[in-house]
Amino acid sequence: MGLKEHVLYRLALTPLMLLVLLTLVFVLMRVLPGDPITMLEGKNIPEEVLARRRAELGLDKPLHVQYVNYLYSVFVKLDLGVTALERIPVSYLIATRLPATVDLAIAASLVAIGIGVVMGLLSARYEESWFPQFARVYSSVVYSIPVFYLGLLLQVGLARPSGLPTTGRLSPVNMVALDSLPVRTGFVLIDSLANGRLDIAADYLVHMLLPALTLGIYLSGIFTRVTYLSVSEAMVQDYTRAARARGIREWRVVTRYGFRNALIPLLTMAGLQVAALLGGAVLTETTFNWEGVGLLVYEGILKRDYAIVQGAVTVYALIVALVSLVVDVAYTLVDPRVRY
């Protein structure tokens, strides 16, 4: 199978994967007690008004009818529906929130890969010292620590003394200012720089620091291990011995000969971690009030807003599918030995 066929094959599998996922989410959300209208109950709203609201959402229909209606809406009409109580289109909500999640994911990946690669290389370079042990313990600790707890630790340990912001993406005044700028893509950095508002861009970066560190540190453990293992494996190969024999300095051997060997596993790991990244983003966004899709999902689950959760999962699934496809293609660029 050539690369083109491989890409087409993967693309063809995506709707099937979506179907399985959506079915799972559909069932899980309905297993939870209550429904979206439950949020309005506990007040003396007349029963007939509540019943009418349920009927408007189709919640009065049998489950299998709701299921078919939902799939029809997603796959045929390409419509993610509206939120239950506010009746805002879910696609609009996701479109306004997605840039924040993408920004956070990119920043966190940079932190994770940065820390991971540096620690992995140092471990491989100073194999005989205490450092690899330290890196191993670090990796285990950060990988096992709950991400919201790590966030809380950073909030208390870093933000309190330094005055760094702990909630939201921007200060409230800048949030409103951003929404009134003429050039709008939804990406804060692009919008603020394109409109010459350096102060908003700076405010955004400062707000992003703690969430990106939290999610980045959480994911850095696995990158540390992967880098270390791949590089140290390469370090005992003949070609690295030969390099040493040619008098090339050890650090250069590690970075040039060893690290190249780690690129494929790193790339694989980066691809695999996209799902973990998005999952971690839900908790990180919740901890830091970072208004991305993750926070939307959290609120959606609490409110039992089926449309929000199903819509967000659809978008998440598409992102994961797309990224893993890109990673597959990228293999062939990084390593000419890879063929499809």
Next chain:
Amino acid sequence: MKKPSSKVLIAAAVAIVVVAAIAAFLLSRQAGPAAPKAKDVLIIGTTDSIQTTLDPCEAYDYLGVNIIENMGEGLFKYEPGTVKLVNALAVSYTVSPDRRIWEIKIRTDAKFQDGTPLTAQAVVWSWNRTITLNQDPAFLIADLIERAEAVGQDTVRVYLKAPFEETYVKSLLATWVAFPVNPRTTPMEVVKPPNTVDMIGPYKLGTWKPGEYVELVANPNYYGEKPKTPRIIIRFYKDAQSLRLAVENGEVDVAFRTLSPADIKDIMEKGKLQVVAGPGIAPIRYMVLNLNKEPFDDKRVRQAIAYLIDREQIVNTVFMGKFAQPLYSMVPVGFLGHKDSFKERYGSKPNIDAARKLLREAGYSEANPLRIELWFTPVRYTPAEPDIAALLKQQLEASGLIKVELKSADWATYRQLFKEEKIACWLLGWYPDFLDPDNYVRPFYHSGANGWLRVNYKNPEVDRLIDEQVLQPTDQRVQTLARIQDIVADDAPIVPLWQEGQFVVAQPNIKGVVLDYSQIFRYYLLYAEVQG
């Protein structure tokens, strides 16, 4: 040219990142959060959210309604700091001798945001819209008004469904669902986010980003006093902890609803922020006992529980004695007809002997204690809910004849559990729809209106008295309300616990915080005193 070594490149990259981070931090300090504040914009942080829309015909949650209260007004309104109903868009009114027809003269100088003058036709159209669309809170006026008509440009004639008492009618006409909306621009359907309708009030909607913030700006066409601060931004926070950090960092000027009482205490001790406390009724808190379920079908068990509750301990321990007060009737303190019926019937302190006697009569003993599950929901009300549940368990178990198991669930699950009558003893809270004692007795004790609660309480005498009180003159009404409260205290299907006060945490320079029983947080009175 020699290529720079990788060391140099790495060092350069690190230097750029460090410099950029420091620059960003410094720049944001200068131009970011603090700079444009001063006095033309105030930021209010809250953990509340807007549950549905900002259309007065549909909004039915605290924050949504409160924002509407700042953007509109009805024919009557509450004077700030009091529970006195005064004319707002009304100038005067007359009531027919049979109390079924009201003629209300309205202001002729009031205009909507787009400059359209207010007319009697607009008032009637708005009410008809609310009743026709029949959304969640429509019953507030739909159950009151038979029909309404315009008499000329400046008089509204209202035909009531029954000869209701005067304050009762005015309090319902003061609710947000009765606010006039501009017929020229308002559609005959619910206006969805991020929009609202054109009303007559101190503010109008600027930008609304659902789930993130709402911006209000001064309404230039408002006939009344201009707001003290021209722009208000209401910023949503996910929980009390985020809100506390935001107010402590100076990111918000005012934090209103809801920090935990323990946080407030901590903030007061630190002394850097001001804490303003005010009386409150939102919510009142109570324990529901399902009368269809054992053992609560036995009146003696319910009365034993009422004997054992120590409200003062809850208020003093959890609310520091400042932010709540004990509640001995479902009609809160500060309301027409309030009577401390539970205090008179069971005392203000726990009476363990009386409780033990009743429980023994009901067949319980040390060897065969009464086992109950007490349910609570940890997020919807105060963040201190688990502490309160633990205290209640302690109080009930002090009898030596009751064993309590605490259980909790998130709101959606909780609501489903009590709706399906799978639980029999649970804690709830009530936010008033309108400020009248009827709203504190009918939804709980009238068998035709308490279905939502699943308490299954039905007492024909209480039903009759509730129906009568809204038709009686005030003096007689107070007596009827007292009688109702005495009967339901004895039956004890619901045990009132406490009523929560309101508190605002604000930066030291914030003035104009007015908190009263109306529960309306008036943004238009707030302002920041500028230093220097």
